[in-house]
Amino acid sequence: MPNYRGGAGHFDHRFAFDAREVIDDGYGNQVAGDFKERFQQNADVIVMKGGEDVMAARLEGVQPIILRVRVSNYSRQITTDWQARDVRTGELYNIMTITKDSYSGSVFEMFCRSGVAIG
Numbered sequence: 001m002p003n004y005r006g007g008a009g010h011f012d013h014r015f016a017f018d019a020r021e022v023i024d025d026g027y028g029n030q031v032a033g034d035f036k037e038r039f040q041q042n043a044d045v046i047v048m049k050g051g052e053d054v055m056a057a058r059l060e061g062v063q064p065i066i067l068r069v070r071v072s073n074y075s076r077q078i079t080t081d082w083q084a085r086d087v088r089t090g091e092l093y094n095i096m097t098i099t100k101d102s103y104s105g106s107v108f109e110m111f112c113r114s115g116v117a118i119g
Contacts, residue, residue, distance in 0.1 A: 011042040014087040015067065017078055035083055041075060043084075044068040062115040067093065068107050071100070075108055084112055 017040070021033035046066040067084055069075045084093040093112035101107040 010044045011068070011070065013043045013045050014040060015043045015069070016040045016085040016087050017074075017082055018085060019077075019079075019082045037085075038077065038082075039074045040087060041069050041072070062113050064111065064113050065093065067095075067110045067112050068101070069110070071106050071108055078108070078110070084110065 016037045018035035018037050021036050022030050023033040025031045044067075046068070048064040048066065069078075078095065078098060080095050080098065082095055084095055085091070086093070091114050093114050095110050095112050097111045099109050101109055
């Protein structure tokens with residue numbers, strides 16, 4: 001993943017982070033329900049543009065991005081079972097990996113893809 005060191009002004013996108021509800025199926029089993037918004041947070045979006053894998057994904061209608069959010073009590077809850085949703089466009093992103101920025105340690109970088117099955 002690129003090591004991008006943008007300033008405070010780069011977190012200009014608003015994303016909602018959704019997790020699946022766990023529901024009882026009536027027989028005592030826990031099953032995954034629909035996604036429900038847990039919180040919203042400003043984010044920095046880096047669109048992946050190059051490389052053979054990225055170009056192949058884009059031909060299939062999949063857009064890989066790196067989504068960067070500041071570390072907070074909320075963002076620490078995010079797992080790869082969650083989805084990210086662009087509040088402005090409604091575009092859904094499957095969260096593939098989550099890492100902490102090794103430069104500052106104050107930002108989570110999530111490799112995400114749109115146009116793929118979620119969860």
